Amino acid sequence: xxxxxxxxxxxxxxxxxxxxxxxxxxxxxxxxxxxxxxxxxxxxxxxxxxxxxxxxxxxxxxxxxxxxxxxxxxxxxxxxxxxxxxxxxxxxxxxxxxxxxx
Amino acid sequence: xxxxxxxxxxxxxxxxxxxxxxxxxxxxxxxxxxxxxxxxxxxxxxxxxxxxxxxxxxxxxxxxxxxxxxxxxxxxxxxxxxxxxxxxxxxxxxxxxxxxxxxxxxxxxxxxxxxxxxxxxxxxxxxxxxxxxxxxxxxxxxxxxxxxxxxxxxxxxxxxxxxxxxxxxxxxxxxxxxxxxxxxxxxxxxxxx
Numbered sequence: 001x002x003x004x005x006x007x008x009x010x011x012x013x014x015x016x017x018x019x020x021x022x023x024x025x026x027x028x029x030x031x032x033x034x035x036x037x038x039x040x041x042x043x044x045x046x047x048x049x050x051x052x053x054x055x056x057x058x059x060x061x062x063x064x065x066x067x068x069x070x071x072x073x074x075x076x077x078x079x080x081x082x083x084x085x086x087x088x089x090x091x092x093x094x095x096x097x098x099x100x101x102x
Numbered sequence: 103x104x105x106x107x108x109x110x111x112x113x114x115x116x117x118x119x120x121x122x123x124x125x126x127x128x129x130x131x132x133x134x135x136x137x138x139x140x141x142x143x144x145x146x147x148x149x150x151x152x153x154x155x156x157x158x159x160x161x162x163x164x165x166x167x168x169x170x171x172x173x174x175x176x177x178x179x180x181x182x183x184x185x186x187x188x189x190x191x192x193x194x195x196x197x198x199x200x201x202x203x204x205x206x207x208x209x210x211x212x213x214x215x216x217x218x219x220x221x222x223x224x225x226x227x228x229x230x231x232x233x234x235x236x237x238x239x240x241x242x243x244x245x246x247x248x249x250x251x252x253x254x255x256x257x258x259x260x261x262x263x264x265x266x267x268x269x270x271x272x273x274x275x276x277x278x279x280x281x282x283x284x285x286x287x288x289x290x291x292x293x294x295x
Contacts (some may be wrong), residue, residue, distance in 0.1 A: 004155045004159065008152050008260060010148055011148040011151070020144065022285045026171070047267055049232075051179065051267035052179070057106055059104040076272065077144070079267075083267065084259075084264045085260070086259040087232060090234060091228055091234050092192060092253075094236050094238060095239050098236040099249060
């Protein structure tokens with residue numbers, strides 16, 4: 001495995017399994033863009049699919065639901081890394097299909 | 103930025119570093135620096151490891167090519183901050199302002215070599231459609247790119263898929279061209295660590 005793939009996996013492991021202000025289950029839900037109640041579900045989906053569409057209101061709604069700024073920070077990071085990881089892994093699967101090699 | 107902690111929640115030592123950066127560069131500290139320095143053990147540290155390797159590690163793509171890819175990824179994700187930041191780096195690295203601007207407006211008509219163009223087409227599909235298949239990869243091979251070049255381009259894409267999303271979600275301030283020029287000089291000298 002290349003240095004970059006190792007570093008990418010270390011980043012994912014850190015944000016999902018390391019210490020945080022948000023529970024690991026909620027960070028993983030944000031990473032997977034699945035299973036979060038509102039208003040977090042909308043914020044995470046926006047970050048994953050149309051981050052340019054995130055507004056002050058989305059962040060304010062997340063804070064008004066009881067999350068601290070540190071928790072919003074972690075959730076948004078997990079959402080961004082999650083979507084980027086899905087695309088990265090999908091592309092490697094396509095490479096494997098095209099070449100027959102991992 | 104939309105979270106106050108990213109503007110002013112840093113440690114005393116980090117705030118002193120920001121003051122030094124402002125003094126030396128005579129520019130405001132870019133929001134991307136504030137982000138990676140906030141609780142760096144959570145995101146900034148591990149992410150800088152990925153990004154530095156992708157952008158400055160060994161690769162058959164030049165630094166200029168990879169900075170162009172970063173700008174292209176950001177443009178595709180409609181992230182103004184990252185598009186301007188990495189277009190500035192790519193322009194400086196290539197020594198060609200017009201080509202970078204032209205490519206970001208019209209990939210098909212840009213004067214670049216086919217392996218790079220076809221790789222960017224594949225990355226564009228991956229980002230637009232959140233999907234890419236074996237035929238898309240075969241097209242990149244047919245244009246002359248190696249497997250390692252494709253993997254290296256995917257690493258650039260990963261990094262800027264993350265960073266451009268965070269820039270928009272956290273509401274990075276988009277400064278004027280002088281600040282991006284100062285950032286470009288720094289990134290070409292020091293990289294992403």
